[in-house]
Amino acid sequence: MYYKEEAGYTCPYMEFTVHCFEMTSHVKSNGYYELIKHNLITFRFEDIHDSELIGFDHQNAILSLEFEILPTNERGFTPILVEIDPANGLGGEFKAFSGKVTKVLPCDSKGQLTS
Template sequence: MKLSEYLENYNSVEEIYGYWPSFHDAEIKSVALNSYYKEEEGYTCPYMEFTVHCFEMTSSVKSNGYYELIKHNLITFRFEDIYDSELIGFDHQNAILSLEFEILPTNERGFTPILVEIDPANGLGGEFKAFSGKVTKVLPCDSKGHIISA
């Protein structure tokens, strides 16, 4: 199984960038851990949502010596039925080296989990597993991660 088959609304990110980004130097802007009762299944479901400020680095160098960054977006992910979560280091800045997704083998009950790894450059890092995931929002933003209003 590929990530594009597992992660609902995967294409909403790929359509903007033309590829699935590595999220190198992206910044995690928010994280929420919560749970809700799934009436139809009869159990409490733990979930995590987090929003990442993502962009594309070009080969153009600006006058200040930094590469030009374009396609700034706030991408919100939601993962349900999370388990084995270990998160550390949330800080005022949560820059990451990468955001990795690995589809794990299907378990004996027929569920296929995903492993999400946050490789920190500064601030938040860690990993968790989940049984479902989706991109819930992709919102254009400025270089500081503030939503651009229409």
């Protein structure tokens, strides 16, 4: 988590990149499902609060990344709940008052950038 200063206000933010792909119903000769449409997607969330992240290690495989728009609070802000369901490593959740996708870059099955 980082902090961004704007006009005297310090804003905690989080940015992370996820290797995403589509799993097809086609089973390859090695017995694994064929994975296609590999991309590296970078997310940025600002005004982070109520964060609880656990299990960060050398291999962070996410089973699912879920987003939920929460009810508007008494100050008029509508937070986003981000839940990270781990397959291995990093898991948890946090709330943010803004979020966006900053980059989508094509990659190969190992997460290496392609043209």
